[in-house]
Amino acid sequence: MTTPIEKVSFTVPTRDEVSDNNKSIFDHMQKAFGMVPNLYATFAYNDTALADYLALQNRKSTLTAKEREIINLVVSQVNDCKYCVPAHTAISKMHGFTDDEILQIRRAQISFNEKYAALATFVKETAVNKGRPSENALENFFEAGYNKASLVDVMMVIGDKIMSNYLHNITQIPVDWPAVPNI
Template sequence: MFTEHTTETAPAESRAAMERTAAAFGKTPDAVARLAESPELLNGFLELSASFERTTLEPVAREVVVMVIAARNDCHICVTMHTGKLRKLGADSTLIAALREQRELTDERLEAIRQFTLEVLRTSGAVEDAELKDFLAAGYTKRNALEVVMGIGTYTMSTLANRLTRAA
């Protein structure tokens, strides 16, 4: 139902983002081609994603947040793309498998961010003080807690849009 746009068929406001993404990936990913239907969504997601990449969370911790959302929302393209990103970051296969299968992580610090992400989702942000203290005790900061919320918002938007458009 949704068109897999090219830079020629996409709305004009989506074309620059499509070109930048194609330059970065060597091609236009299917998700970007479909999200291009809405320049606001495509550009908004790409801007938020870039902002999330600049947060103070370590790269693997950011990917844990993304994979929690991707696996929870059953976004196969997101799980695949972020599995690749984790591999590029040097994450081991047991970590990747656990995230894909929504299982506990053996790394205590990464498990803390996984649990915190799930708690933010479960409580719609109304995380109890005890859970926030556990997150902080794992070496994260209050700033990191808000950055997790940013990641949840960014990748919830992406995963839902990818599922809606049937991006593969």
């Protein structure tokens, strides 16, 4: 006779529950932002994952902060991440995007900037088709002014977002960002 498997549940690790290395990162985030976002704290279940993830996010890139936010929003929307869409909506507003522009970005139907439109379409097709965008999306991406180095940087940000989206989609830790409209 087998016993039923208990449902696995996740809570957000507190500072007292994480490694010394992660405590230091928590302290830095608390000082810099006034909080440790729940998803970052969830990476701290592992002794090194939070630092590794932050290194990936903070790497030098050919992309602007706005371009990275476009990628973050598009991939998070494709992956239906209830944490990352609100988080990157708030961050996108800090970078100057309006509410209407953010909705266009999430849909990957941008009318306010041709270069951003090519990026969003390329990213959405790449995410939906598991790394296989259409030839047209790829050509438009390069014609918009991106190059091979940009392509690699886009893939790095897509990979970053897939990790965080999947971590939240599995753990379902509480969202600590303002709610956003569903689309």
